[in-house]
Amino acid sequence: MKEQDHIAVFTAHPDDEGAVWATLYKHFEEENRVSIIWSTYGDKFIAPVKKYVHFLPLLIKATYSKKVRKELSEHIKIIRKTEALRVAKLINAIPYFLEFNDMQVPDKTNQEAIHKVTKLIREIKPSIILTHWFREMHRDHKNTAALALKSYLLANKSDYMTETPPHKVRIFGFWDERGKGFRPNFYLNVSKQIDRIKELGKCYESQQFRIVGRFAKFNARRHSKKTPYKFVERFKIFGKKRLRKFGEFFP
Numbered sequence: 001m002k003e004q005d006h007i008a009v010f011t012a013h014p015d016d017e018g019a020v021w022a023t024l025y026k027h028f029e030e031e032n033r034v035s036i037i038w039s040t041y042g043d044k045f046i047a048p049v050k051k052y053v054h055f056l057p058l059l060i061k062a063t064y065s066k067k068v069r070k071e072l073s074e075h076i077k078i079i080r081k082t083e084a085l086r087v088a089k090l091i092n093a094i095p096y097f098l099e100f101n102d103m104q105v106p107d108k109t110n111q112e113a114i115h116k117v118t119k120l121i122r123e124i125k126p127s128i129i130l131t132h133w134f135r136e137m138h139r140d141h142k143n144t145a146a147l148a149l150k151s152y153l154l155a156n157k158s159d160y161m162t163e164t165p166p167h168k169v170r171i172f173g174f175w176d177e178r179g180k181g182f183r184p185n186f187y188l189n190v191s192k193q194i195d196r197i198k199e200l201g202k203c204y205e206s207q208q209f210r211i212v213g214r215f216a217k218f219n220a221r222r223h224s225k226k227t228p229y230k231f232v233e234r235f236k237i238f239g240k241k242r243l244r245k246f247g248e249f250f251p
């Protein structure tokens with residue numbers, strides 16, 4: 001029998017994890033443990049369309065009033081947190097929020113942030129970590145990836161002290177994302193799960209006009225060319241040289 005994995009995703013904002021929904025869905029189907037760790041609530045942005053159209057005047061006011069900006073953030077936070085929790089529920093994922101401010105995810109020089117993430121990794125003990133590409137343009141994405149990478153390395157160091165003992169994570173992977181130098185080295189078969197993306201995407205009503213996953217199916221098909229599969233999600237696995245190039249599960 002295949003050993004059960006625990007897959008943990010570190011992501012900046014609710015809906016960013018959409019880059020790997022099919023992968024998460026697959027692990028959920030296999031009854032693996034799934035955790036999603038959001039750095040922020042994404043409380044600086046809402047799409048003022050459909051049922052959120054009344055946010056438009058507030059969004060405009062917020063550009064010049066600090067008070068409105070703060071109040072608005074509180075509203076958006078509740079909406080986006082609820083949406084994120086809905087997604088987590090659909091794939092039986094355990095949700096975590098690091099509660100950094102939107103657009104202000106600390107960088108990898110911030111010891112407090114590193115400690116928080118390292119501690120969490122040691123507590124939840126994932127076997128696989130997935131995150132943004134660390135050269136992505138968005139600062140929150142880039143910083144989330146760098147924090148996750150540094151903490152993944154520290155989590156296994158015996159001279160780095162936390163209350164929980166060291167933990168070795170087997171696979172650390174960056175998902176497919178804009179930004180310089182992304183060269184995938186592993187293609188995961190998600191042919192049976194690719195259509196589930198739509199379902200999960202619907203949970204993020206407040207982000208409607210930039211729905212993640214709109215091109216996901218098209219890309220998953222395009223990237224599968226050099227594999228035996230029809231649809232794949234592709235990754236850059238950190239620090240592994242001779243890998244199988246593709247598979248049903250992470251190596």
Ligand SMILES: [Zn+2]
Binds near residue numbers: 012013016138141
């Ligand atoms: Zn984002």
